[in-house]
Amino acid sequence: xxxxxxxxxxxxxxxxxxxxxxxxxxxxxxxxxxxxxxxxxxxxxxxxxxxxxxxxxxxxxxxxxxxxxxxxxxxxxxxxxxxxxxxxxxxxxxxxxxxxxxxxxxxxxxxxxxxxxxxxxxxxxxxxxxxxxxxxxxxxxxxxxxxxxxxxxxxxxxxxxxxxxxxxxxxxxx
Amino acid sequence: xxxxxxxxxxxxxxxxxxxxxxxxxxxxxxxxxxxxxxxxxxxxxxxxxxxxxxxxxxxxxxxxxxxxxxxxxxxxxxxxxxxxxxxxxxxxxxxxxxxxxxxxxxxxxxxxxxxxxx
Numbered sequence: 289x290x291x292x293x294x295x296x297x298x299x300x301x302x303x304x305x306x307x308x309x310x311x312x313x314x315x316x317x318x319x320x321x322x323x324x325x326x327x328x329x330x331x332x333x334x335x336x337x338x339x340x341x342x343x344x345x346x347x348x349x350x351x352x353x354x355x356x357x358x359x360x361x362x363x364x365x366x367x368x369x370x371x372x373x374x375x376x377x378x379x380x381x382x383x384x385x386x387x388x389x390x391x392x393x394x395x396x397x398x399x400x401x402x403x404x405x406x407x408x409x410x411x412x413x414x415x416x417x418x419x420x421x422x423x424x425x426x427x428x429x430x431x432x433x434x435x436x437x438x439x440x441x442x443x444x445x446x447x448x449x450x451x452x453x454x455x456x457x458x459x460x461x462x
Numbered sequence: 463x464x465x466x467x468x469x470x471x472x473x474x475x476x477x478x479x480x481x482x483x484x485x486x487x488x489x490x491x492x493x494x495x496x497x498x499x500x501x502x503x504x505x506x507x508x509x510x511x512x513x514x515x516x517x518x519x520x521x522x523x524x525x526x527x528x529x530x531x532x533x534x535x536x537x538x539x540x541x542x543x544x545x546x547x548x549x550x551x552x553x554x555x556x557x558x559x560x561x562x563x564x565x566x567x568x569x570x571x572x573x574x575x576x577x578x579x580x
Contacts, residue, residue, distance in 0.1 A: 306487060310487070313490075314558050316517060316518055324528075326528075365468075368473075369465075369468065369469045369472060373472060376472070376479055379476075383483055387486070387487060400555075
């Protein structure tokens with residue numbers, strides 16, 4: 289467990305150091321058909337949140353917290369697929385944040401400050417979760433706790449970015 | 463392909479994308495904008511907009527990463543040009559400060575351009 293947490297912490301810190309030290313490009317990226325990079329980011333983050341919600345629901349079913357019958361065999365692969373896709377769609381968002389905008393260190397800019405912290409922590413927590421999944425020596429409580437932490441960070445990230453965007457630019461703002 | 467095969471394929475693609483993500487963070491150097499035109503240059507505001515603002519706000523001010531400025535929208539949002547000049551100088555949200563890279567005269571020129579010519 290300590291190795292997993294250490295690995296995750298290293299990833300989170302390295303991302304933060306990059307975001308802090310790299311000179312922000314301040315440039316837009318591709319838009320994937322959206323009207324702008326920020327629109328694309330807001331929607332990809334929303335997709336990641338939706339996949340995260342799906343993952344939690346599927347996990348509750350896998351752990352027998354929802355439903356009384358045994359979980360179907362396809363539930364595990366679909367759960368993994370949702371988590372993997374959530375990571376995949378988050379990558380362009382994180383890339384633009386880190387490369388173009390950088391890490392906000394001014395706590396007075398609360399939204400950006402906490403978004404920066406949550407973003408780095410998310411990838412660190414994701415690493416911990418993957419290591420928990422792969423390891424056979426983890427305590428039973430580790431995976432649900434780390435998974436819940438990852439989900440909480442997704443919510444925090446969405447609230448400090450996409451929600452802010454939709455409130456300022458209107459919905460759906462494709 | 464069965465479901466497990468699909469999951470493995472997506473996991474491989476994600477691993478590749480993650481590697482590309484890390485690599486691009488270090489090798490994708492931002493393109494440097496052209497030099498800022500000097501004061502007295504014809505269409506100074508338009509030149510500054512093209513070199514400093516268009517990449518985010520769109521070459522015609524129609525928006526992109528940054529919000530739309532053209533069509534009188536920016537003048538509606540900032541009825542007092544001084545407020546808009548302050549935003550350009552100090553930055554706002556994701557927009558960087560231009561106080562160290564543009565002179566007050568250049569800021570005024572680009573603000574006038576966005577209000578009157580976009």
